[in-house]
Amino acid sequence: MRLYIAIPCVLLALVFAASGIAGITRGWVLPENRHRVRRLRLYGWGQLVAAVALCRQMLFSTVLSDPDTLDPHIREWGILSGGALLLTGIILMGVSQRARGARQGTGTP
Template sequence: MPWYLIVPSALAVLFAAGGTAALRTGWIPPFQRRRVQRPRLFGWAQLVLAAAFAAQTAGYLLEDREARHAAGIVTLLALLCGLILAVAAQLSRENR
């Protein structure tokens, strides 16, 4: 399997696992615990990022050029939404 399929797939699995853990238990990885103020929102951000990387992998597997471009646009927008959610989860409640 080529690396451009393995890397986004692995990232999708890691983000999905982290997002599920954050939503179900409130668990955040140790290196992010100090910054994350709202673990549930951060979990949703990770799930959106997982979906974006899954869409990227699916886009590589498509044969049609227009469908591949559409998957790229969906991936870009999902990554942007996930980034916005992750930043919002790190803001303190006074800064919202």
């Protein structure tokens, strides 16, 4: 167990999750990101998903690193799914920074 790596990463993930919850519930984003983010709640969901992914990766890579605790395949799949969640969170945050498309017409003649 390498807790000297896991504890700061989990604390960082908690701060990231708190920022994501603030974005979801209140529509609040850090001042550095306010001018870029167009959809506040989606950005908050992306932060929350990325925080869960970081915690999941730390759990499977450092805390459960003893070979006797888990089957190595379960550990690998846990780390891989954490990476997929992290990528999903980053994609959500990226999509939230894009401007919404303006509709050209109503579609009726």
